[in-house]
Amino acid sequence: SRKTKNLMNYYHLIGWGVPLIPVLVALLADVVGHQGVYGNEKYCWFASKTWYFATFVDVIGLIWLVNIFVFIRVLKTLNKKSLGKYNMKKGRSQSKINLTIFNQLSLVWAFLFISVATSGTASTIFQYLFAVFTTLQGLGV
Numbered sequence: 008s009r010k011t012k013n014l015m016n017y018y019h020l021i022g023w024g025v026p027l028i029p030v031l032v033a034l035l036a037d038v039v040g041h042q043g044v045y046g047n048e049k050y051c052w053f054a055s056k057t058w059y060f061a062t063f064v065d066v067i068g069l070i071w072l073v074n075i076f077v078f079i080r081v082l083k084t085l086n087k088k089s090l091g092k093y094n095m096k097k098g099r100s101q102s103k104i105n106l107t108i109f110n111q112l113s114l115v116w117a118f119l120f121i122s123v124a125t126s127g128t129a130s131t132i133f134q135y136l137f138a139v140f141t142t143l144q145g146l147g148v
Contacts, residue, residue, distance in 0.1 A: 029066050064123055071116045078109055115140045 082105055115137060122133035 025069075026066070029061075029063065032061070064120075067116060067119055067123070071113065071120075074112055074116070075109075078112065111140070111144060115144065 118133045118137040118140065122130045122137060125133065
């Protein structure tokens with residue numbers, strides 16, 4: 008329907024536009040004159056801690072908050088539709104499943120946050136944990 012098409016355009020705009028913002032900020036800062044913001048001879052990454060947190064860590068936090076918001080909205084919708092259909096035992100079982108899924112989704116981003124906050128071997132371990140658990144998310148959901 009037309010409404011669905013308009014919603015999809017809106018979702019595409021958000022899905023492609025929001026991640027573009029920190030990229031453009033870093034690019035503009037580097038091009039306009041704040042040399043050394045992005046990359047050096049060794050690697051292509053944020054050279055400044057300020058820019059690193061402003062364009063990377065903040066985005067991870069935003070993704071985490073959006074995931075929590077969407078998860079809560081989905082739970083509210085599911086609970087509203089199934090109200091009265093399940094007994095208390097099934098409700099508790101469903102709550103455990105929901106909590107497990109929520110923990111799995113938020114735990115992955117916690118690994119990434121911790122990898123950013125630490126350095127050396129600890130950072131590498133949490134980066135591997137992030138990569139493994141992100142890859143396995145589909146199996147748990």
